[in-house]
Amino acid sequence: MKRSQRGVWVAAGLGLLGAWACATGGAPADGPGVEEKSMASAARASVDVFSGREPPTWMLSGEEARALREAVDALPEGTRPLPDVGLGYRGFTVTWADGARATVYRDVVEFVSDGRAQLREDTARAVEERLLLGSRPHLDPELFTVVASQVQAAQP
Known part of the structure; x- marks a missing residue:
């Protein structure tokens, strides 16, 4: 094949690829586009365990997000703030599609919604345990074992 014909085929292929990207929203099936759409009906959870690195993050299904929000909403008001724990495991964070956020560490939950922060008390540590299992x-697996040991280290 002549060099000029090859260039035409490459250009045509790139054109088709571009058209496909425009038609499908430009994001691969497991890329950010899908994740952003999932946030509309779910929540994003993370565990704060590394220093200087992004925390491991995963999506909660709509049902998981709803049940977790109900569990946080059902907690009684608390007065103790989240402790400053330094290095290592520092809790879980959940961010819902409406912008509400819960930071969970041991028996303290800081819930922020509509710019208003509320402290909640979870003496049974049920929310933290739910996030750990999820x-x-x-x-x-090795990271899960480390996080689980840190969560359970302060169990009464």
Whole structure:
């Protein structure tokens, strides 16, 4: 094939690829486009365990997000703030599609919604335990073991 014909075929292929990207929204099936659409009906969770690195993050299904929000809403008001724990495990964070956010560490939950922060008390640590169990399929097995040991280290 002559060099000029090859260039035509490459240009045509790139044109088709561009047309496909425009028609499909330009994002691959597992790319950010799908994740952003999922946020409309779910929530994003993360575990704060690394220093200087992004925390491991995963999506919660709509049902998981709803049940977790109900669990946080049902907690009684608290007065103790989240402790400053330094390095290592520092809790879980959940951000819902409406912008509400819960930071969960041990028996304290800081819930922020509509710019208003509320402290909640979770003496049974049920929210933290729910997040820990839900993180298992999303974390490397060794990391899950480390996080689980840190969560359970302060169990009464």
